[in-house]
Every structure is written in structure tokens, then in C-alpha cells.
Amino acid sequence: MKSFAIVAAALTLPLVLLAADPAQPSALTAHPAQPSTSVLVVEVTPEHGPRLVIPVPYIVVRAGVALAPRHIRQIPVPGLAPHMDDLHRALATLQDTPDGVFVEIEGPDEHVMVEKRDGALRVVVLDGDHTRVQAVLPFSLLASARNAFDGETTSLHTGALVRALRDAPRGPLVHLLDGGTEVEIRAW
Amino acid sequence: MRARNMKGRNMAATGLLAASMAVFALPALPAEAQEAHWLHVRVEEPGETRVSMNLPLALVEIGLDMADRHVMQGKGTHWGPEGKVSVADLRRMWTELETVGDADFVEIQDGDTHVHVSRRGDQVLMRIDEGLKTRIRMEMPTAVVQTMLGTEGEELNLRDAVRELARSGSRDILEVQDGETTVRIWIGASGEAR
Numbered sequence: 001m002k003s004f005a006i007v008a009a010a011l012t013l014p015l016v017l018l019a020a021d022p023a024q025p026s027a028l029t030a031h032p033a034q035p036s037t038s039v040l041v042v043e044v045t046p047e048h049g050p051r052l053v054i055p056v057p058y059i060v061v062r063a064g065v066a067l068a069p070r071h072i073r074q075i076p077v078p079g080l081a082p083h084m085d086d087l088h089r090a091l092a093t094l095q096d097t098p099d100g101v102f103v104e105i106e107g108p109d110e111h112v113m114v115e116k117r118d119g120a121l122r123v124v125v126l127d128g129d130h131t132r133v134q135a136v137l138p139f140s141l142l143a144s145a146r147n148a149f150d151g152e153t154t155s156l157h158t159g160a161l162v163r164a165l166r167d168a169p170r171g172p173l174v175h176l177l178d179g180g181t182e183v184e185i186r187a188w
Numbered sequence: 189m190r191a192r193n194m195k196g197r198n199m200a201a202t203g204l205l206a207a208s209m210a211v212f213a214l215p216a217l218p219a220e221a222q223e224a225h226w227l228h229v230r231v232e233e234p235g236e237t238r239v240s241m242n243l244p245l246a247l248v249e250i251g252l253d254m255a256d257r258h259v260m261q262g263k264g265t266h267w268g269p270e271g272k273v274s275v276a277d278l279r280r281m282w283t284e285l286e287t288v289g290d291a292d293f294v295e296i297q298d299g300d301t302h303v304h305v306s307r308r309g310d311q312v313l314m315r316i317d318e319g320l321k322t323r324i325r326m327e328m329p330t331a332v333v334q335t336m337l338g339t340e341g342e343e344l345n346l347r348d349a350v351r352e353l354a355r356s357g358s359r360d361i362l363e364v365q366d367g368e369t370t371v372r373i374w375i376g377a378s379g380e381a382r
Contacts, residue, residue: 086254093246100379104240 036166037187047180055188058166065162074155081154088146094121095139119169132177140167224354224375233369242379245354252346275344279337286334323365329356 105112111126125133144164231239294305300319316324336349364371
């Protein structure tokens with residue numbers, strides 16, 4: 001009986017997840033031509049101690065969010081509502097803009113750069129030898145993520161954000177170095 | 189009849205020649221005639237900081253829109269010493285100056301400080317020199333100033349002014365040299381800095 005319950009749960013869970021937001025296209029049919037993210041690899045290299053590489057299956061992340069309490073699934077951000085139209089316009093403008101460096105600040109020990117390259121917005125912040133932030137925000141991910149904001153409840157749906165991750169191209173998304181600790185998140 | 193045919197053929201040939209010239213002349217237009225799409229800002233402090241910004245003008249427009257609606261919120265803009273000059277005052281001043289044509293609006297010589305604001309053709313020019321160390325040059329098409337002050341009320345019409353600036357083509361807007369620090373703002377047709 002117990003094994004039957006496990007099998008039933010395993011079969012119904014994907015259906016529950018896909019039915020969580022019927023307004024959104026199914027992850028299986030959204031972008032059939034693009035390989036979609038199936039695993040998020042989190043790599044942590046502490047200053048001291050062993051390096052950790054944690055592959056997190058995408059479906060587990062999605063299940064975790066679907067089963068999370070309401071305040072985690074819907075984060076109220078009323079301050080974002082008045083800016084949404086502008087953000088959509090800015091995103092559309094950036095998508096139409098050719099590749100290039102938008103902002104670059106170079107100091108004796110600092111370097112900040114925001115550029116558009118290969119369909120992604122890339123942010124690099126270097127502060128001396130101890131702090132390094134590199135973030136890659138693919139436009140496909142940003143375009144999907146903009147649906148995460150619900151104008152009626154003025155809240156951000158984390159489920160939709162996680163669904164947007166599905167559209168992220170394979171490769172590094174975030175790379176942080178703070179002191180001696182290094183964290184990298186890759187979509188795979 | 190024959191003469192009329194000849195005349196018609198000549199007109200057709202002239203039309204064809206004019207059309208061909210127009211087509212071949214297009215790529216030869218100077219870069220300044222192309223609409224600008226990028227705002228470039230460079231700030232350089234030798235040995236210290238170097239800032240480089242290349243922003244699409246469409247993005248600048250969105251930023252100005254946001255600032256207008258969420259930051260300014262109808263507070264109005266004031267200029268001059270102690271903020272006593274309102275946009276309405278500037279508009280009245282501009283209406284008077286616009287009719288004058290080429291003229292020197294302001295000329296101040298105080299010690300080694302020299303301020304000069306003038307209009308030459310369709311440009312408003314500002315030059316400030318303080319000794320040999322500080323040098324400011326600004327050039328702005330009159331159409332941009334006119335557009336900026338073109339609406340009613342206490343707000344500057346910055347969004348349409350940016351569009352007008354884009355139409356005016358690639359150009360330098362502001363150059364500041366203060367000691368070793370230099371600031372340059374210009375607009376161009378491409379995202380590449382020149």
C-alpha cells in the first residue's frame with residue numbers, strides 16, 4: 001500500500017506542478033527548439049574546507065516552490081507596480097539594442113561593467129582581489145520572469161520566476177567571490 | 189509630334205538621372221545627418237577613475253519618463269541662484285531671445301573668469317573659462333531648447349527634447365576640463381565610442 005502511494009505521488013506530482021499556473025505555457029511546450037534547464041549546479045568553494053558541488057534537479061526546485069508556504073510563493077512588492085510598464089519598455093529596448101558595453105567604471109582597485117552580449121545582460125563587479133560578482137541575465141529569462149509579477153495582487157510569483165529559469169541558456173548564471181569564499185550557480 | 193516625344197524622352201532621362209543621383213548620393217551623406225541613437229558619457233580622472241557610459245537614447249527617454257513621473261511628481265524645476273528662476277521665466281526669456289537671431293546673450297569677464305553664452309545659427313553656445321585650468325564648452329541645437337521649453341506648466345519637456353536631439357544627428361554636447369579631470373558628453377549613431 002505504501003509503495004502504491006509513492007508511485008501515485010510520483011505520477012501525479014508533475015501534473016500538479018504543470019497545473020499550478022494554467023495561464024503559463026507548459027515547460028514542456030514553451031520552447032521546443034531550445035534545450036531547457038534540467039539541473040542547477042551550485043558550486044561552493046569555501047576559503048577553508050572542501051569544495052561542494054550540489055546538482056539540484058530543476059523539477060526539485062519547482063516542486064519545492066510549489067509546496068512552499070503562500071508567503072514564499074507570492075512575495076508582495078507593491079512598489080514595483082508603478083514601474084512595470086517602464087520595465088517592460090526598457091527590456092524591449094535593451095533586447096533591440098545591439099551588443100555593447102553600456103556602463104564601465106574603472107578605478108585603481110574597482111571595476112564595474114554592464115554589457116549586453118550574446119543575448120544576455122552581463123554585470124561584473126570587481127572590488128580589489130577579494131570581491132567579485134559576475135551575473136548573467138539572459139533576455140529569454142528576463143522576458144519570462146516579467147510574467148512573474150501579478151498586477152492584481154501586486155506580488156511576485158516565485159513559481160513563475162522558477163519557471164523562467166527553465167528558459168535560461170546553459171552556462172554560468174551567477175559567480176560570487178566574497179573574501180575567500182566562492183559561489184557559482186550554473187544552469188545545465 | 190516628334191518634338192513632343194523627344195521632350196518627353198528628355199524629361200524621362202532627366203528624371204531617371206535625378207533619381208539615380210539621389211540614390212547614389214544617399215550613402216555619401218555626412219555622418220552628422222544620420223539620426224543619433226546613443227548617448228555617450230566619458231569622465232576621466234588620470235590615475236583615479238574612468239567612467240564610460242554608452243546608453244541607447246530610447247533608454248534615456250524611458251529613464252526621463254520615470255524620473256518625471258516618480259521623482260519630480262509635478263514639483264517643477266527651478267534654476268538660477270537660490271532657485272528663483274522658474275521654467276515659466278526661462279520660457280519667457282527664450283521667447284524673447286528666439287526672435288533676436290545671432291547674438292551674444294551673456295558675456296562676463298571677472299578676473300580670469302570668462303563666461304560667454306551666444307546663439308550662432310541654429311546653435312546655442314556656452315563657453316566658460318577660469319584661468320587655464322577650467323574650460324567648459326556646451327553646444328545645443330536651438331530646436332532642442334525650444335522643444336524643452338515648448339510645453340505649458342512648470343515642467344521641462346525633456347522626453348521630446350531627447351528626440352529632437354537625436355534628430356539633430358551626431359554631435360558633441362558638453363566638454364568640461366577641470367584640472368586633469370575631463371568630462372565629455374556626446375550623441376552618436378552607433379554604440380561604439382569614437
